[in-house]
Amino acid sequence: MQALMIWLLSIDPKLWYITVGAVLWLVTYLWRRFLPSVWAAATAKNPALSQIWLTVLGALISAGPAIGKPLGAFVEQMLVGAVLATIGAQGIHAVLEALPIPYSGAKKQVDAAFVRRGTPPGGAAALDHPPKP
Numbered sequence: 001m002q003a004l005m006i007w008l009l010s011i012d013p014k015l016w017y018i019t020v021g022a023v024l025w026l027v028t029y030l031w032r033r034f035l036p037s038v039w040a041a042a043t044a045k046n047p048a049l050s051q052i053w054l055t056v057l058g059a060l061i062s063a064g065p066a067i068g069k070p071l072g073a074f075v076e077q078m079l080v081g082a083v084l085a086t087i088g089a090q091g092i093h094a095v096l097e098a099l100p101i102p103y104s105g106a107k108k109q110v111d112a113a114f115v116r117r118g119t120p121p122g123g124a125a126a127l128d129h130p131p132k133p
Helices: 002-011 013-034 036-043 049-062 071-098 107-117
Strands: none
Touching: 002 013, 013 036, 013 049, 013 071, 013 107, 036 049, 036 107, 049 071
């Protein structure tokens, strides 16, 4: 990972943030595609919870270039990286949805997981409003 970071930074520092955004998008897509019930459980209370993990993971990954620098530079790198990586991952998702290719962001799998849970997407937890028979 360190070698990739050094190589990308030597070409253009912005490539590191683009790569981190792409990694976040890929991890999110794979999570939604192959573990939709876990995604549904994690985001059942509030849809914003899906963005929190993106922001935290983006901050941790993008802080790589600041390792060994003073604390202020490290925190600044984490904050900038969190914002840019999250925006990048969302941007990749939006572009893929807009292209005329078969891409839905694993929406069908996640919607089916919400139905199995008995929780509407972005709704209250299953125990707050049990489904009606």
